[in-house]
Amino acid sequence: MHRNIIETVLGAVVLLVAGIFLLFALQFSTAAGVKGFDLLAEFRHIDGLKVGDEVRLAGIRVGTVSRMSLKPEDYSAVVTMRMEPGVEISTDSTVSIHTDGLFGGKYLEIQIGGEMENMKPGQRFGFVQDAVIVEELIEKIVAFAEGQRKKAEEQPKTEKPKAKP
Numbered sequence: 001m002h003r004n005i006i007e008t009v010l011g012a013v014v015l016l017v018a019g020i021f022l023l024f025a026l027q028f029s030t031a032a033g034v035k036g037f038d039l040l041a042e043f044r045h046i047d048g049l050k051v052g053d054e055v056r057l058a059g060i061r062v063g064t065v066s067r068m069s070l071k072p073e074d075y076s077a078v079v080t081m082r083m084e085p086g087v088e089i090s091t092d093s094t095v096s097i098h099t100d101g102l103f104g105g106k107y108l109e110i111q112i113g114g115e116m117e118n119m120k121p122g123q124r125f126g127f128v129q130d131a132v133i134v135e136e137l138i139e140k141i142v143a144f145a146e147g148q149r150k151k152a153e154e155q156p157k158t159e160k161p162k163a164k165p
Contacts, residue, residue: 037121096129
């Protein structure tokens with residue numbers, strides 16, 4: 001009888017700790033989302049960006065990527081950003097996709113414009129910059145280096161006159 005009571009109490013403690021852990025995880029996870037308002041941006045390609053990635057302004061997190069969809073008319077990527085309340089973005093601001101380090105994750109960076117009027121919830125950015133694809137960039141560098149090497153090989157070699165002893 002004494003053993004059954006200890007097992008019951010121990011089981012209740014384990015369930016309580018699991019419940020507290022679950023509440024803590026839900027409160028601080030990106031799945032819980034950020035309360036605030038949505039802004040939209042339309043990109044040609046968003047390679048590596050995913051739901052839950054940060055939206056930064058001056059390097060500070062001001063929102064998260066909450067949704068991504070494909071626009072069927074022209075097959076562009078529409079990204080929905082959930083911005084924190086109180087963040088004001090002017091209507092001529094730009095948003096671009098950046099990489100955190102050389103091979104790190106992606107995030108959106110907002111560059112504030114100079115207009116006095118601020119974007120309203122659901123409004124779309126007019127100026128965007130697509131993701132830089134590292135593989136394409138490396139291919140361009142290699143192609144340029146090969147072109148320079150071939151050009152150097154094709155130039156006639158001029159021999160230096162030998163000095164007389």
